[in-house]
Structure formats: structure tokens, C-alpha cells
Amino acid sequence: MMNPKTQNKVAIGSLYGIAGLVVLILMALLGYILVSGVPQLSWHFLTAPAKAFLEGGGVGVQLYNSFYLLILAMLISFPIALGAAIYLYEYAKDNWVTTTIRTAIEILSSLPSVVVGLFGFLFFVVRLNLGFSILSGAFALTFFNLPLLTRSIEDSLRTIDTTQREGGLALGLSRWETITRVILPAAVPSILTGVILSAGRVFGEAAALIYTAGQSAPALDFTDWNPFNISSPLNPMRPAETLAVHIWKINSEGIMPDAKAISSGSSAVLVLAILLFNFAARYLGKRLYKRLTSA
Amino acid sequence: MFLNNDVTAKTAMLERHIVQPADPEHPTILSTEDLHVYYGKKEAIAEGDLRFASNQITALIGPSGSGKSTFLRSLNRMNDRIATVTGKIMYRGIDINQPDIDVYEMRRRVGMVFQRPNPFAKSIYDNIAFALRLRGVTDKHELDEIVETSLKQAALWNQVKDELNKSALALSGGQAQRLCIARAIAVKPDILLLDEPASALDPVSTSQLEDTLLELKQQYSIIIVTHNMQQAGRISEYTAFFNQGRVLEYDTTSHIFTNPQVQITSDYVSGNFG
Numbered sequence: 005m006m007n008p009k010t011q012n013k014v015a016i017g018s019l020y021g022i023a024g025l026v027v028l029i030l031m032a033l034l035g036y037i038l039v040s041g042v043p044q045l046s047w048h049f050l051t052a053p054a055k056a057f058l059e060g061g062g063v064g065v066q067l068y069n070s071f072y073l074l075i076l077a078m079l080i081s082f083p084i085a086l087g088a089a090i091y092l093y094e095y096a097k098d099n100w101v102t103t104t105i106r107t108a109i110e111i112l113s114s115l116p117s118v119v120v121g122l123f124g125f126l127f128f129v130v131r132l133n134l135g136f137s138i139l140s141g142a143f144a145l146t147f148f149n150l151p152l153l154t155r156s157i158e159d160s161l162r163t164i165d166t167t168q169r170e171g172g173l174a175l176g177l178s179r180w181e182t183i184t185r186v187i188l189p190a191a192v193p194s195i196l197t198g199v200i201l202s203a204g205r206v207f208g209e210a211a212a213l214i215y216t217a218g219q220s221a222p223a224l225d226f227t228d229w230n231p232f233n234i235s236s237p238l239n240p241m242r243p244a245e246t247l248a249v250h251i252w253k254i255n256s257e258g259i260m261p262d263a264k265a266i267s268s269g270s271s272a273v274l275v276l277a278i279l280l281f282n283f284a285a286r287y288l289g290k291r292l293y294k295r296l297t298s299a
Numbered sequence: 300m301f302l303n304n305d306v307t308a309k310t311a312m313l314e315r316h317i318v319q320p321a322d323p324e325h326p327t328i329l330s331t332e333d334l335h336v337y338y339g340k341k342e343a344i345a346e347g348d349l350r351f352a353s354n355q356i357t358a359l360i361g362p363s364g365s366g367k368s369t370f371l372r373s374l375n376r377m378n379d380r381i382a383t384v385t386g387k388i389m390y391r392g393i394d395i396n397q398p399d400i401d402v403y404e405m406r407r408r409v410g411m412v413f414q415r416p417n418p419f420a421k422s423i424y425d426n427i428a429f430a431l432r433l434r435g436v437t438d439k440h441e442l443d444e445i446v447e448t449s450l451k452q453a454a455l456w457n458q459v460k461d462e463l464n465k466s467a468l469a470l471s472g473g474q475a476q477r478l479c480i481a482r483a484i485a486v487k488p489d490i491l492l493l494d495e496p497a498s499a500l501d502p503v504s505t506s507q508l509e510d511t512l513l514e515l516k517q518q519y520s521i522i523i524v525t526h527n528m529q530q531a532g533r534i535s536e537y538t539a540f541f542n543q544g545r546v547l548e549y550d551t552t553s554h555i556f557t558n559p560q561v562q563i564t565s566d567y568v569s570g571n572f573g
Contacts, residue, residue: 167417170377171479175430175486176407185429190420298422298466 034275041272044265050273053223054250059262063270065221067277068237069244073138073217074207076240077145082199085150089157094183113151118211120148125215136243141217148212149202156198160191189296196289203285204278210248218243219253247274325352328520329374329409329490334386334396336369336378343369343382344544351490351537356512356521358531358552361541362567367524370541371492374522375409376402390490407434410488414495416475418467418482423459426467426478427485434486445485452518453481454511473504480511484519491515493523497530509534528568532556540564 006014052062096102124144134140164187172182188195221244224237231238245253247270254260254267327350336344344366351357359367373384376395379402388396395405419426427446428436436442446463450456455477459470467478476496483491493512497505505527512521512534525531531538532552539549540561548555548564559565566572 165417167413167415168419170411170413171417171419171482173377174375174406174411174413175482176403176405177430177433178403181433185433186419297420298425298464 037268037271037275041268041270041275044269045272049269054221054266055260057260059260061260061262061266063247063250063266063273065224066245066247066250066270067273068224069138069217069221070207070246070248070274070277072237073141073145073213073244073246074203076138076142077149077206078199078203080142081146081149081153084146085153085157086195088150088154089161090183092154093158093161094179094187109151109154112147113155115148115151116211117148117209120144121212121215123147124212129216135241136216136218136220137241138217138244139240141213141244141246142240144212144216145206145209148209149206152205153198153202156202157195160194160198161187163194164190189293192293192296193289196285196292200282200285203281207278207281208248208274210246210252213246213249214252217246217249219245219249221245221250247277322352322355325355327351328353328391329522330389331374332387332389334370334373334384334388336366336373337383337385338381342544344373346545349539349546349549351520351522353489353520354516354518355536356516356523356534357537357539358535359522359524359539359541360526360528360531360567362572363526364543365541366544367539367541368494371494371522371524372411374490374492375406375411376400377411407486408488409490409492410483410486411492411494412476412479412483412496415499416470416472416479418470418475418478420466420468422464423467423470423478424463427482430482430486449481449485450478452484452511452515453477454507454514455481471504473500473507476500476504476508477511480508480515484515489520491519491521493521495524495526498526505530528556528570540567542567 048060049062050067051064052060053065054063055061092102092105096105121144124140124147128134128140128143129136134143168186168190169179169182172186173179177185222242223235225233225235226237228236229238230236231240233239234242251267251270251274254263254270258267260266330348330350332348333346334344334348335342335346359371361367369378369382372378373382373396374388376384378384384396386396387394390405390409393400395402395409419429421429424446427449428442431442431445436445447456447460450459455474458474459465459478467475470478476499480491480496497508500508509530512523515521523531523535535552537550538552538555540547540555540559542563547561548559550560555564556568559568
């Protein structure tokens with residue numbers, strides 16, 4: 005029979021051990037990706053278009069596509085998720101309708117992304133005739149992203165105390181004014197964390213895009229910003245292989261001589277881009293929170 | 300031992316319904332008629348018929364769960380969507396418990412301060428100014444002036460006048476509660492409802508808050524829920540005693556404390572239970 009003090013020590017010891025193991029695995033993984041990938045990085049690698057058969061291709065187009073797709077997907081899914089979360093948490097009563105919606109969201113969030121991809125292929129690419137395009141990809145990513153984002157925004161709203169809502173109402177604010185002027189500004193940091201997490205998932209997503217945004221990256225003319233031209237970076241109707249899809253493709257069917265190096269380099273770029281996005285979003289979020297709350 | 304006496308007094312009370320000392324200098328500003336509050340099917344308040352005098356402090360006392368907070372929150376319709384409130388709440392001749400009343404406008408006339416200080420995650424200045432801005436007060440000078448007057452009335456101005464742009468979340472509990480009072484009076488209400496506003500405060504802050512309330516009654520009619528008998532005795536002109544969802548007694552505070560008509564009130568104010 006252990007006394008409580010030893011018991012406590014053992015518990016703390018094992019928890020430290022588990023936490024250490026997790027950190028170790030993550031560091032090893034990250035270290036491997038960076039060590040094998042960073043040496044491949046160069047300005048040329050980051051900007052040049054990919055080559056199918058020859059050495060020396062870059063990932064410029066794929067990198068751009070990844071960001072463009074991320075932004076489009078977020079532009080579509082964030083407002084919908086925000087609206088849904090506000091409705092579910094602030095307005096809807098707890099009854100069978102909202103329970104059904106919540107269950108549906110939970111089921112959707114555990115849907116394998118390849119299923120989302122196939123659905124996107126059948127519905128957006130074929131049925132709506134959008135073809136392999138950024139738009140199809142963005143819609144598929146919206147489906148992929150919406151449940152988790154809605155859930156995380158709803159959780160963010162939940163962290164704001166009820167007394168804040170009562171405070172707003174007691175001043176004669178409508179519920180909508182209370183939500184937009186009191187609750188949302190206070191929830192910005194927490195909402196932002198959810199957005200960053202889901203953005204990372206979207207940025208690294210491959211399976212849902214293989215069948216929707218396609219696996220080819222036509223060369224882009226970065227001087228042409230007319231979204232109706234096929235080579236314009238802004239054109240949402242062109243097929244657009246992203247970085248994550250590129251990595252998958254090179255590893256499964258890459259025939260260029262330096263496939264291994266490109267794959268390593270691309271992985272490093274992916275990880276670094278997500279990291280960069282993270283820091284930038286946090287910085288902007290802090291500035292925004294400060295402006296909104298003068299905290 | 301006063302059981303018989305008690306029952307008679309109680310019956311008399313229930314028959315009379317409204318017990319409110321007439322005072323021509325402080326006419327009734329708010330009154331309830333046949334007020335019932337239901338949570339689902341369960342009745343929380345039965346027949347709270349009370350009249351509240353203007354520019355006076357009325358204390359609502361009673362044991363936990365006696366319905367005093369529920370009653371208070373019904374007065375500015377904060378129980379909408381939470382409970383069903385039937386009966387009339389008359390404010391300046393209008394029944395504000397009607398569905399077609401503009402509750403948002405009404406709550407600007409009947410302000411409320413809560414048990415736990417709830418400053419918004421905004422600057423001290425914006426905590427007070429933003430509700431005014433939403434109602435079209437955009438003139439900087441006018442806003443400055445209202446912020447200053449409200450903070451002065453809430454006795455917070457001297458402590459915060461140099462840090463109006465700092466976050467209100469950094470204020471101490473007592474200061475935060477004063478800010479909430481300042482915020483409530485900035486929209487210029489007639490009536491101020493306070494739900495145990497001092498229960499989260501230390502004795503010094505509590506005593507300052509009581510002084511502030513005594514000042515504020517010159518301009519506002521105050522109804523305060525309190526757990527603290529001494530507080531009710533110190534600041535209020537009238538006291539209503541709640542028990543199990545009913546108003547058992549309503550009279551001048553001195554009368555309630557020195558000569559309660561109902562045994563249970565006597566037990567409560569003398570600290571025998573509650």
C-alpha cells in the first residue's frame with residue numbers, strides 16, 4: 005500500500021514521462037523533416053515551377069496554390085461557421101433540432117477526408133461541372149473544415165461568461181448588439197486559436213484535394229492578375245495542385261531524378277509555412293484583441 | 300409560541316395583497332400586480348404585489364431560494380427566455396410586462412447591476428461610452444462629460460481618471476462593481492436594480508458602495524436584493540421580506556426590523572435562520 009505522498013510522486017513522474025515522450029516524438033519528427041528538407045531550400049526551389057521529368061524543379065506554383073486555396077476555403081467557411089456557432093450557442097434553444105445539428109456536426113467532423121474528396125469530386129467537379137479547379141477544392145475543404153471550425157467557435161463563445169451577456173442586455177443592448185459588441189471582441193483570441201488550428205489542417209490536407217483541385221499545376225503568369233485568364237494566379241477555375249498533394253504525388257509516382265530531394269524540401273516548406281502562418285495569425289490576433297478591448 | 304398570531308398576520312397579509320406605506324413625497328414609480336414567475340411548470344414566485352417609492356432605497360431580503368432575485372430580474376425582463384412571467388409590472392402607467400414593449404428601450408430606463416462585477420473586456424472609458432455610442436451619442440465632448448459624471452457619481456473618478464484607456468478587467472472587485480454602476484447610470488435610467496451587488500466585495504468596498512447608493516438615491520429609485528440584514532438596515536427606507544416565493548411582509552425598514560408582523564420575518568431579521 006503506497007502512502008498518498010509516494011502515490012503522488014509516482015503519478016507526477018509518469019505524467020512527466022508521458023509528456024516527455026510526446027515532446028520527443030514530435031521533436032524527432034519535426035527534426036527529421038527539417039534536417040532532410042531545409043538543405044534543399046533555395047530561392048529557386050521556392051519560386052520555380054515544378055518539372056515532371058527533369059531535375060531542378062521547384063514548388064513555387066504549388067506553394068502559391070496552397071495559400072490561395074487556404075484563403076478561399078477560409079473565406080467561404082469562416083463566415084458560415086461563425087454564423088452557425090452564433091446561432092447554436094446564442095440563439096437556439098436546447099431541443100431536438102439543435103441536438104440533431106450538433107450530432108451531425110460531430111459525425112461530419114470525423115468523416116475521413118478522402119470521403120469528403122470523393123463527395124467533392126462527384127458533386128462539385130462532375131455534377132456542378134466545376135471541373136478540377138480551385139473552386140471545387142475550396143468547396144471540398146469547406147465541407148472538411150466547417151464542422152471543426154463551427155465546434156471550436158461555439159466553444160470559444162462558451163468561454164465568455166453569461167454575466168457578460170446579461171451586462172449587455174441590462175444596458176438596453178439588443179442580443180445581436182451584445183453578441184457583436186461584447187461577446188465576439190472578448191472571444192477573438194480563442195476564436196483565432198480555432199481558426200489557426202483548422203487552417204493548419206486545411207493547409208496540410210491532401211486527400212480531399214486530389215479529386216477536387218486536381219493533381220496538375222499549370223504554369224502561372226504572376227504578371228497577369230485578371231482572374232478570367234487561364235494562366236492568372238487569381239483564376240479560381242484552373243486546376244491547382246497544392247504542396248501537400250505535390251508531396252503525395254511525388255512519393256507515389258514521381259519520376260524526376262531528384263524526387264526524394266523535392267519531397268523532403270516540400271515537406272520542410274509545408275511545415276515552415278504552417279509555422280509562419282501560426283505566428284503571423286497570433287500576432288495579428290493580439291493586435292486585433294488589443295484594438296477591440298484595449299487590454 | 301406566537302404561532303396563532305403568526306397565522307393571523309399572514310392571512311391578513313395575503314388578503315391585503317399590497318402593503319406599502321403611503322408617502323406623498325415619494326410617489327410610486329414601479330409596481331407589480333399579481334406577478335407570477337414559472338420555471339417551466341414550476342412556480343417560483345406567487346403574487347408579488349409591491350409598490351416601489353421613487354428616490355428611495357427598497358431592500359428585498361429573505362433566505363436563499365426565496366425568490367427575491369427572480370423577482371428583481373423580472374422587473375426589467377431579464378427573465379425573458381428563462382422563465383415565464385405573468386401579471387403586470389407598471390412603470391409610469393405602462394405595463395412593461397407586455398410582449399409588445401420595446402424591452403431594450405425599457406432596460407435603459409430600468410438599469411441593473413449584478414451580483415458578480417461584470418465589466419466588459421474593454422477600456423474603462425469604453426465600458427461606459429460604447430452603449431451610448433450605439434444609441435447615437437457620438438460627440439466626443441458629450442461622451443467625455445457623461446463618462447466623467449457617471450464615474451464621479453459612482454465614486455470611481457478619482458481612482459481611474461488617469462487610466463481611462465486601460466482595460467477594465469484590471470480593476471479590483473470593488474472598483475469593477477463601481478464601474479458597473481457607472482455604466483448603468485450612464486444611460487440615465489429612472490430605476491436601478493441591484494442584485495446583491497456587495498456580496499463579492501470586502502467590507503471596506505461594501506461600505507463605500509453603500510455610501511454611493513445613499514448618494515445615488517437623490518436621482519434614482521433603487522431596489523436592492525441583499526443577504527445582509529445590516530446592509531438593509533443601514534441603507535434602505537423600505538424592506539420586503541420574501542420566503543418560499545412569496546412576499547410575506549413589506550413595510551418601512553424600521554418597522555420590519557423592530558416590529559415584524561410575521562413570526563418568520565422576526566426569526567429571519569434576528570438571525571435565527573437564513
